[in-house]
Amino acid sequence: MGDLGVKPLRVELGERSYPIRFAADRLAGLPDAIARILPAGPLALVTNAAVGRRYLPAVRDGLRERGFAPLVVSVPDGERAKTLRVAERVIGRMLAAGLDRSSAVVALGGGVVGDLAGFVAAIFLRGVPCVQVPTTLLAQVDSSVGGKTGVNHARGKNLIGAFHQPSLVYTDLSTLRTLPPRELRAGMAEVIKAAVIRDARLFARLERDIPRLLRVDVAALAPIIRRCCEIKAEVVAADEREAGLRAILNFGHTFGHAIENLTGYRRHKHGEAVAMGMVLEARVSRRIGMCGGAVVARIEQIVRRAGLPARAPAFRRDAWRRAVLADKKRRADKIAFVAVTEIGRVRIESLAVTDLLAALDRERESR
């Protein structure tokens, strides 16, 4: 990985600490990285058809050469793979193949594969190690770091899950070269989020380099991706189970989730909903007196330049209300709202749901 020049990062979680390694060689280094931390033996390799077609043969051969017996489990594409039923099916395959407590799970794919396979690792025989190999920008900068795993319930996304830290995250930037442009842009929303909540310099760099980043210039992307992981790792290390600080990672997600919920999770990609959510939450932040208009303008502009939607659909008030009340982060009638105070800085405000909706109303009326 010397050529990439990006040092590994360590996520500090006491006895659950683990490294994030960076590479750009079509996963050629993955089998060795796995062999360094796991004993040879049976291993579940969870992936989907699109990713598997591209990378599986080499990864599987490499693992076999190092004494592993990889069981490949392919799961459906997209959110429909994130169900308890699919998790049970994956576990059934693992049991049938004789995997035991000394086995591990490798999640090779985007956020869906990572969430599902991570959850399987969390509940298979009450927990086995997991290696995350994120192949989308969204997964590389966000979902593979932090140990959140889970599946959806008919009533909403990620309502069933577990905190299960991986033993290793192996991030290969070359996998981004074949990512559909819309997926890449969606991942950029979480990059922007990281900058808004914690790092004004990173934000300025995005303003300067966004065209190069969208062209998957690996040299430009590598330090950005590492910095996003570092920000997330710091926040997670300070608050593993989301008792406080970790909530800042939800910037853009309160309204983002509501938008996804109200459009049936079909119209927008997660990152697109987060992009609209960030702009709207910045507006509400200004509305409740937390920041000025320049902050909102910069956020809206970078969102647009990343090719992401900036304006939320025009839902009715009761729809917003219903969706916000369905938020997992709501506790009774309060919600931890992440307000921007300046670029690189946010504050968690415990807002009554009614006050949040009132601010949203005023914002909508002014448009």
Add this chain to the structure above:
Amino acid sequence: MGDLGVKPLRVELGERSYPIRFAADRLAGLPDAIARILPAGPLALVTNAAVGRRYLPAVRDGLRERGFAPLVVSVPDGERAKTLRVAERVIGRMLAAGLDRSSAVVALGGGVVGDLAGFVAAIFLRGVPCVQVPTTLLAQVDSSVGGKTGVNHARGKNLIGAFHQPSLVYTDLSTLRTLPPRELRAGMAEVIKAAVIRDARLFARLERDIPRLLRVDVAALAPIIRRCCEIKAEVVAADEREAGLRAILNFGHTFGHAIENLTGYRRHKHGEAVAMGMVLEARVSRRIGMCGGAVVARIEQIVRRAGLPARAPAFRRDAWRRAVLADKKRRADKIAFVAVTEIGRVRIESLAVTDLLAALDRERESR
């Protein structure tokens, strides 16, 4: 609880420490005990029809008086409740009722309810607090302590699960008075196990008092149940996730699980299978030179006096082989066999599965 004269016990697990409280007043003290540790609000009360009929009205009223909004979820009786499907249904009810991350789960019932509801608490919105209220002897001395939760898979029992420590275990001995005698005896198997693995004095006390215990003499039972919890708590505190010492709790369970597996989990209660497993594992311990015949004889005698079966069914060698290989505790071709060395003392021997089966063969031929 002064009348019962049994002090609470603390399970020491750092920030996951929790108390086990003992009472004998038909759960009259439960609502107060819950109110002392959980904020008022919505609460899932998971139980089954038989237990619910007897205790639910008073518990529910008591909780309501203290500001809780209990959602009662009744699950089927027996092992068939322990599936991902039932867990998903319980979670669906909780979501529909608006329970959120500030809510908790109360498991009111035997081991099945405790395992299922504990697992639901572990995976609902990535984990909420759980209160275990065990109403069978087996659950009171064993399954409610230690944080193991889970459901079954078509391929075997408890293959899906999580470690999720409760916030409180509330053990009311008066619930044992209405327990069917066969259930009570089955629970006694885990009491015997606790004595064999850790406490020769407890074993001698069982030899003296077993008739009183089987009559549910609460004064005699209370210190015994507390001591069993203490033994389990000590072992779990030393080794929460079963890396080493905790394996001693599996005494009687290697063959016990095999017997359950080979009889389709229908013929014998878990405790009955463990009773046969303990006698057989004691015999194998003697066979591999770990203890003398007197130890085996005392174990076999107390099992018989508790009204439990002592002789395992006569399965064929390949059936034993298949069942032992299916054991969750197997790692590759080795199994951590819990050998008795004397009453009150065991040792974990890493045995090749073939050696274990050979010892079993010799034992069977000698009979």
